[in-house]
Amino acid sequence: MAGTVFIGGGAGFAGDRTDAAGPVVDALAACDGPRFLMFETLAERTLALAQLERRRDPARGYNPALERFIAPILARCLAANIRIVGNFGAANPQAAARRIAAVARQLGLRPPRIAYIEGDDLSGLLTPAELAARETGGNLLAGTPDIIAANLYLGAEPIVQALDQGADIVVTGRVADSALALAPLMHVFGWHAGDRDRLAAGTLCGHLLECGAQITGGYFADPGRKDVPDIANVGYPIAEIDADGTIVIGKPAGTGGRVDRQTVVEQILYEIHDPAAYLAPDVVLDLTEVTVAEIGQDRVRVAGARGKPAPETLKATVCVDGGVLGEAEISYAGANAAARARLAADIVLERMRRRAPDLAIRVDAIGAISILGTSGTVPDTSASDSRDIRLRFAAQSAVPGAVDDLLDEVEALYCAGPAGGAGVRRHTMPRLASASCLIERRFARPRVVMLGDGA
Amino acid sequence: MTRTVTLRDIANARAGDKGNRLNIALVCRDPSHFAIVAAQVTEARVAEIFASREPSRVVRYALPRLAAFNFVLDDVLEGGVNASLGLDGHGKSLSFLLLDLPIQLEADEPRPTHGSQHQTA
Structure with a gap:
């Protein structure tokens, strides 16, 4: 049975710092256990912009900063067996996977096993009128002739499959942000769909990491009231997760920022609506019994996530x-x-x-x-x-x-x-x-493709 | 005997958005202030603060284990980040509007961490 899993947060949005992951990777390399680095770089509109980019150039449409995120840390990740999971594939995960392979060649590294996930793109599956009929909380799509992008939020399962198949790097398009952390935990610990509280813990872990520095002192400082040491060099987060779903949030030694009850609770509730029902594709997360404890300098333990059955429909943007x-x-x-x-x-x-x-x-x-x-x-x-x-x-x-x-x-x-x-x-x-639309699960057809296996 | 502080003296806030909906997480800096905040930072008072944005609904969720609250305000972002003509379509700056709220503390309450006392009543 695996002990502790370590997941670092390398980026919290498309325009995040490209030098942030370096100290995270150095810290992960010194950890003993399965280690992962997660990049969340896909906001609502980012994917539509990427889709427009792909229409102009079929070889593009992935995160334009992909190479700047990956190149500085790829050698160290491959050497230390730190596996990378990122949604920087945006509208073109295959092209992003090829680009990463090219970066590895340019750096003279061993060819990494790169998997990419497709199947979030709904264009061709549903007409504009069918999407309009599934719109929730508005009527923007009524009578709309042209859809620029329509993408489902996929869950963790295809990423788990890619990791099970030995991928060093998993490139996705639209998946639930939290799935980027949940999937490695399902892969290592063997959590399955019935382990709702575990899936909830993994979803919470992803939610805590998905905004990068927002849990380590970023987006927190209010001088005189909420001071953050060495904020210009804020360290990005590392989560340590045990098989029972207990999470410890920390950050690399020698970096700025702070991790304490206050920074962690602000992020727990970030962009949450009903705290008893945070909807994700794999589980509904209930935060009401979550507890937070400071267990050391810049170390906070988070426990008590509860899971409810996954929603019947999937969200699409x-x-x-x-x-x-x-x-x-x-x-x-x-x-x-x-x-x-x-x-x-x-x-x-x-x-x-x-x-x-x-x-x-x-x-x-x-x-x-x-x-x-x-x-x-x-x-x-x-x-x-x-x-x-x-x-x-x-x-x-x-x-x-x-x-x-x-x-x-x-x-x-x-x-x-x-x-x-x-x-x-x-x-x-x-x-x-x-x-936003709510889409029946039968339209979710995720495919895992290993680059080089005929791709 | 009570004294007046602002919410910012005893709590932290962070705003986030989804479409035309704003949420503001409010976290007591000292968990012992949870009951005071629960009693005074009501849905009605929060709706009043944001009245100029005409919220269609204000809901408060209490999280006693975290000494925190989550406020959800519907239809206050001028259509949201993709439609608003304003500079802050996300509403991210609005957390500090909430923190201006005056709060009555008992005079023998422990002084807020880093807090400043504005007046004594």
Whole structure:
């Protein structure tokens, strides 16, 4: 029977630090037991962006930072038998697997066994109308002709199969983030679908690791109240898990950050709704009996996860074209800045009422009120004595011309607006809209492919 | 005798999003404050704080073993990160709005860790 399993969190989102995994790998290499490194790099929209990339170039569509995540640690992982599980395959796990194989060749390493998981992509399986009928919590998809990406959240099972087949590296597209940690634990400990409390513990472990530094002092600091030592060099987490599902969270020695009850509990509840029912493909996690104990410097034990039967349906994220988002900004500084900024907003909104009366426009007065304002109104800067305001306009439309009109009007403030307007910046970007669907399990057809076995 | 502190003096908060739904985890820095927070940080008060965003529903889940609460606010993110025109479509900055809430502590309560006392009543 295996003793303790060690899982490091190498990345918590697509844009995470690419040097974070190094100290984690060094620490894992010194551990005695099965060791894994997990990369979670796939947010809701990331996959749709990757799908657009794949349409432009069939050899791409995986995480653009893949090589920068993998190259610095691949040699050490292969040498120390630290197996890598990551969802950096995004819209093209096969291409990502090939890219990793190429990196290994370039580095002169032994060829790793790389498995990739397919079958999360629903395009071709369900029509836009069939997806619309399964949308939950909205009606974005009703009447939508074109789906950019539709992907199921797969569970741990295909990753377990890949590890059972001896993969050094498992590349996935869309899977539940928590499955990236649950799968190695099922593989090592032989947990199966009936071990609900164990599956719940593995799901909790994945949830704790999936945001990288958010459990080790990242996204925590509030100077004077919640100080984090050496936060610039925050260490990413390592979980030690026993066969009974007990988790100990720590971080590599010599790194910054902190791991204590406070950092761990904030992450336990991150993006949770009902704590008694956190839905994952393999189990429903009940957090209400979870306990947290500080057992040493930067070491916290987490236990008590309870599992309920897995949901009957699987969640899918569906992305459609959201038109164009445009933003333009202009600054007002010095005496009476707030009043001049307000006048500028009035001018732009009056002219836009004529040019594009249906366009919803958001105005923020950065430096006075920019987060707590309300869409469609001129920000109330009357109470502000700010001498330094950056006015921001934003609009989104399926008609790019209307957004351009807004940006033109902001730029025209240079010569025709209030005194002292300065520093106009403007840009537009394509926008994706996303919806959630609940999909019957029969549409989940995960495939495990070992690179080199005819792939 | 009571004294007024802010929630930030005795608790931590972290916000997260899913679509147009915001959750804010609230963690007592000292677990002994759980009952005080339970009594004073009610769904009604939280709904009031976020009134300008017109939540359609505010639910509080209590987690006594963690000395923590989870607040779930529906329809407060202007459509969510993919639809909002605002700078914080995730609502991630809103945890600190919750932490502004005034809290009455008994005068003989232990002083909050790192906390500052604003006034004595």
